[in-house]
Amino acid sequence: MTPFVYTANPVRVQFGSDLLKTAVAEEVTRIGAKRPMILTTPEQESDGRKLAEYLTAFECSIFHGARMHTPVDTTLRAMEDVARRQTDCLIALGGGSTIGLAKAIALRTDLHQIAIPTTYAGSEATPILGETENGVKTTQSSPRIQPEVIIYDVDLTLSLPPALSATSGINAIAHAVEGLYSKQANPIISLIAEEGIRALASGLPQLINDPANKEARSNALYGAWLCGTTLGAVGMAIHHKLCHALGGAFDLPHSQTHTIILPHALAYNAPYVSDALMRIGRAMGTDNAPLALYELARSLGAPTALKDLGMPRHGIDRIVELTFRNQYWNPAPLEETRLRGLLLRAWEGQPPVID
CATH class of the missing domain: 3.40.50.1970 (Rossmann fold)
Incomplete structure (x- = not known):
């Protein structure tokens, strides 16, 4: 080991x-x-x-x-x-x-x-x-x-609106996704992260269909705790860097921004994180984890485009600048062309692309 x-x-x-x-x-x-x-x-x-x-x-x-x-x-x-x-x-x-x-x-x-x-x-x-x-x-x-x-x-x-439940839940999943390929990743956190993704991915569609479903709410809250525990135990990577830059620069809503960026950030790192992809796929029952996260957001009625949050297209230049100014560790090297492609797809609301 x-x-x-x-x-x-x-x-x-x-x-x-x-x-x-x-x-x-x-x-x-x-x-x-x-x-x-x-x-x-x-x-x-x-x-x-x-x-x-x-x-x-x-x-x-x-x-x-x-x-x-x-x-x-x-x-x-x-x-x-x-x-x-x-x-x-x-x-x-x-x-x-x-x-x-x-x-x-x-x-x-x-x-x-x-x-x-x-x-x-x-x-x-x-x-x-x-x-x-x-x-x-x-x-x-x-x-x-x-x-x-x-x-x-x-x-x-129970009174958390379905729309906020969806984005808040996917925001939590983002913690676990990045925890699985963190520089500080370890077997204990990987178990916690995978279980957190599973609990949220199964609970969120149920509570969207029936917001008063207490069992679904319990699963989502349990999953959120596990995903938060992951965030608290290991470092994060490009997904969180981008979301912090977007939130600080354009005052974008926190959970909605995380929901939009997550599939694209995972696709960016996909060639370098095979074990994380396997675990996320197992938790969600898929062989294409980035696309599954994008489709989960769409199925829950969550936003998929930064332009719909009010971010101007020219803001992509600002986010690229901020990302390179104070770099996070990331499993995939930061490349300006790939990063711009990630942000443009997220701005337009396109599906993630593994390149």
Whole structure:
């Protein structure tokens, strides 16, 4: 067997149904906090206030200004509230935007985090933070970023709109796909990644057809956890580099961008990642993994073209520049002609091409 290194991130996970009423208070009590702050986006402020009703034993506050791509100015505003209220614990209720804000605060304060994901983004399972400033998104990893507790309450995903369920789920699959050909890939993570892809690829079509299907929602949330665990354990490659560049440069929606880029990034790397292709194909029941991911997105009604997200065609030049400026490791060498072809097909919404 090829030598490998595997590092498990320390995190306490509660997975189940109807957990919100009791589990959050239990975790706040367990860590000895007195003044937790609930973080949400403006759209989920009412959910945050509902959660606060279960935390009346504590001096609870709410910050509802989380924004996509974790802008530094938003983090600094939240930090003012944290200092003023003497917050001693962060409770992130929401998707990647909210969990990212909690991570950004924790990086600066080392406050304890309780993450309660309501999407399949998987950010809660990683020690990775991406922040945006002046149109550029940068990432870093630190033990201070990793949430100490994750509460997966399947009930919270039942109201997740089918369209967002689809893109959030494929965004999660992207973590596992790149984990399979990561420079730090190892047998343990490969098992986790493959199972995560299988769970999501089977659960997403079911929940799109029946959004109230609790078993399908459970499978998707379980898969998202596994895919997020993959993201948190190994490095990523060109797919994530491109998505971060696109998000930072054009403020494109996170999960939709990942959904569009994934099949093309896998096709770009395909000649160099035969084992990953085999595992993805096995999980999805296909012999053409890039095309299967593209067709999965189409079958779920998810976007397949960057132009439909508002990206201008001339923006391809900017993304190529950013990709070469700060290069990620990638199994396939970065070649400008191939990279432009990838981005053009993704912009137009064409199927992926293995060249």
